[in-house]
Amino acid sequence: MTTVxxxxxxSRQWMLRRMLEIRIAEEQIQGLFMQxxxxxxxxxxxxxxxxxxxxxxxxxxxxxxxxxxxxxxxALALGMTMQKLIAEMMGKASGACKGKGGSMHLTDASIGxxxxxxxxxxxxxxxxxxxxxxxxxxxxxxxxxxxxxGATNIGTFHxxxxxxxxxxLPVLFICENNLYGEYSPMENTTPVAHIAERATAxxxxxxxxxxxxxxxxxxxxxxxxxxxxxxxGPTLLELxxxxxxxxxxTDTAPYRRPGELDEWLKRDPIDVLARKMIADGQLDxxxxxxxxxxxxxxxxxxxxxxxxxxxPPIESLxxxxxx
Amino acid sequence: xxxxxxxxxxxxxxxxxxxxxxQVIFFGEDVAVAGGxxxxxxxxxxxxxxxxxxxxxxxxxxxxxxxxxxxxxxxxPVAELMFADFVFVCMDQIVNQVAKYRYMSGGQxxxxxxxxxxxxxxxxxxxxxxxxxxxxxxxxxxLKLVVPSTPADMYxxxxxxxxxxxxxxxxxxKLLYNMTxxxxxxxxxxxxxxxxxxxxxxxxxxxxxxxxVHRSLEAATELEKEGISVEVIDLRSLAxxxxxxxxxxxxxxxxxxxxxxxxxxxxxGGDIVSLVADEGIYWLDAxxxxxxxxxxxxxxxxxxxxxxxxxxxxxxEAVRNVAxx
Ligand SMILES: Cc1ncc(C[n+]2csc(CCOP(=O)(O)OP(=O)(O)O)c2C)c(N)n1
Ligand SMILES: [Mg+2]
Numbered sequence: 001m002t003t004v005x006x007x008x009x010x011s012r013q014w015m016l017r018r019m020l021e022i023r024i025a026e027e028q029i030q031g032l033f034m035q036x037x038x039x040x041x042x043x044x045x046x047x048x049x050x051x052x053x054x055x056x057x058x059x060x061x062x063x064x065x066x067x068x069x070x071x072x073x074x075a076l077a078l079g080m081t082m083q084k085l086i087a088e089m090m091g092k093a094s095g096a097c098k099g100k101g102g103s104m105h106l107t108d109a110s111i112g113x114x115x116x117x118x119x120x121x122x123x124x125x126x127x128x129x130x131x132x133x134x135x136x137x138x139x140x141x142x143x144x145x146x147x148x149x150g151a152t153n154i155g156t157f158h159x160x161x162x163x164x165x166x167x168x169l170p171v172l173f174i175c176e177n178n179l180y181g182e183y184s185p186m187e188n189t190t191p192v193a194h195i196a197e198r199a200t201a202x203x204x205x206x207x208x209x210x211x212x213x214x215x216x217x218x219x220x221x222x223x224x225x226x227x228x229x230x231x232x233g234p235t236l237l238e239l240x241x242x243x244x245x246x247x248x249x250t251d252t253a254p255y256r257r258p259g260e261l262d263e264w265l266k267r268d269p270i271d272v273l274a275r276k277m278i279a280d281g282q283l284d285x286x287x288x289x290x291x292x293x294x295x296x297x298x299x300x301x302x303x304x305x306x307x308x309x310x311x312p313p314i315e316s317l318x319x320x321x322x323x
Numbered sequence: 324x325x326x327x328x329x330x331x332x333x334x335x336x337x338x339x340x341x342x343x344x345x346q347v348i349f350f351g352e353d354v355a356v357a358g359g360x361x362x363x364x365x366x367x368x369x370x371x372x373x374x375x376x377x378x379x380x381x382x383x384x385x386x387x388x389x390x391x392x393x394x395x396x397x398x399x400p401v402a403e404l405m406f407a408d409f410v411f412v413c414m415d416q417i418v419n420q421v422a423k424y425r426y427m428s429g430g431q432x433x434x435x436x437x438x439x440x441x442x443x444x445x446x447x448x449x450x451x452x453x454x455x456x457x458x459x460x461x462x463x464x465x466l467k468l469v470v471p472s473t474p475a476d477m478y479x480x481x482x483x484x485x486x487x488x489x490x491x492x493x494x495x496x497k498l499l500y501n502m503t504x505x506x507x508x509x510x511x512x513x514x515x516x517x518x519x520x521x522x523x524x525x526x527x528x529x530x531x532x533x534x535x536v537h538r539s540l541e542a543a544t545e546l547e548k549e550g551i552s553v554e555v556i557d558l559r560s561l562a563x564x565x566x567x568x569x570x571x572x573x574x575x576x577x578x579x580x581x582x583x584x585x586x587x588x589x590x591x592g593g594d595i596v597s598l599v600a601d602e603g604i605y606w607l608d609a610x611x612x613x614x615x616x617x618x619x620x621x622x623x624x625x626x627x628x629x630x631x632x633x634x635x636x637x638x639x640e641a642v643r644n645v646a647x648x
Binding site for chain 2: 064066095096097098099100101105107108109114115117118119122124125126127128129130131132133134135136137143155156159160162163166167319320321322323
């Protein structure tokens, strides 16, 4: 975690706006869940927004991403429209997956989002395959797999890193280490202090980065992405981050250490970037407030629109099973 | 007419598809340099090179997942899982990922991927290397499943599977690898989902697959001498299932025996029973009989292994039983 070079104004504005969109959308999603307009379960990424925007900003058109159920932020950062996202979560026909996916399966091929995944670790081999096709076809695109630290204890993590390493595939393994897998603190389940250490076993670079600083995330992803694009193979990148809300649904996270959340709130990813921009004369408090209000309107409008959208026709139950 | 083995038919189908379509790639454990543990794929690595034909680490989940990832990003991969019993190691990737991927994305992707594996008892490989796995894969809408029983079907169905824009399991029977048969020069990719009436008869219908087709044919020859005329259907494809061919035959013979190399419970034979109960029950003149492994497992010791798999005697006995009613 060395000093982070500042990105240009456009980049900063884009990242700030997207982080606000993600934050406000997630807050509203929690509300919609409480009202039972979103069913089953949701996993919010509030507190982890810098990871989403830093990663997305470092990628290029054609690159692909697999992520997890905690991927609403990634979907928005990659460019899924607020309408498609909210409608999908409400199970509406105009959702990203025609209502067949829901909160844990957001997918948008048009922006390279190969899908969230509800099975811990399952997205890693799929990303390996996306990287394999790039290599076989001689295309310069890369594949990214995003997952939690808990996923590094499941077999697919190890199979995927090993396979990617021996074939030097253009794939980035990005671990959002938010310190908990469900209700278990990492130290109870994982015998290494840093997930990045696990890269050693596969003879690939393992990098630790501050996941609360969008610019730092961007830099680290860009560097690893360049390596992958130039044929130098995969990287395991660990982003240290924190989720402010519980694991899912109505979990209030009583298992946190006392004071832990307050410590992390001091390094809120939106504040971190906004403060830098204010210090550099690129933003003032009024503009930030206006930005928040504008973003709220965008989210509220999408919600109202999605509420009025129809559910999918029953016949669609039997569509899309086979090509 | 060119003769080839079932084993050679697999390799020729792969090679012909790889020559036709450069999006086709092939990988699995020891399939490239060594040509496969069953020596099914020699020469592919030499012809198509290390970019398209790859040896993988022993990582069944990564093999299937990588095939899926490659399939949804522009390739047409063929993955080998060696022994079919290994599907259980990567069942999440098969059931939750491959089979559901198109559906849960609302149809955003096609999944043109083929998974090959060798199944079946009779070669002394023991309990964990001898199972037929098709019934475990049939509860997964989204997958297709073929079970060829001759070199010609192997060749045509594998080519057809590779051309499918859906995930297809091609299960090869180990005891058939050395079987020789005609594969006419004009054999091309075959359509999936068409059963084959391999022997016509009037008294009893046998529905079977793979090795059991050959044993059923032997039983039919024996029964002919006793004056029982047996029709033998080779399903060739379990998903989709050719219902019409089964129903047409039962309408003619009014008697049905189902021969499966698998345990009784939740075997595909139950689906055939259900189909006929539903759409053909008034044609039946006798109860439907299923010949299978009961609830036994494949054992190592030769007499035990020989007994568990339906043999000609057991098949003939079941046919006599329904023919007399
Ligand atoms: C294979 C599998 N096992 C268990 C679960 C249940 N589960 C869902 S999320 C989760 C915790 C995962 O933690 P981590 O990988 O750190 O991701 P995070 O939720 O913190 O983003 C578990 C155990 C699952 N979905 N899939
Ligand atoms: Mg976690």
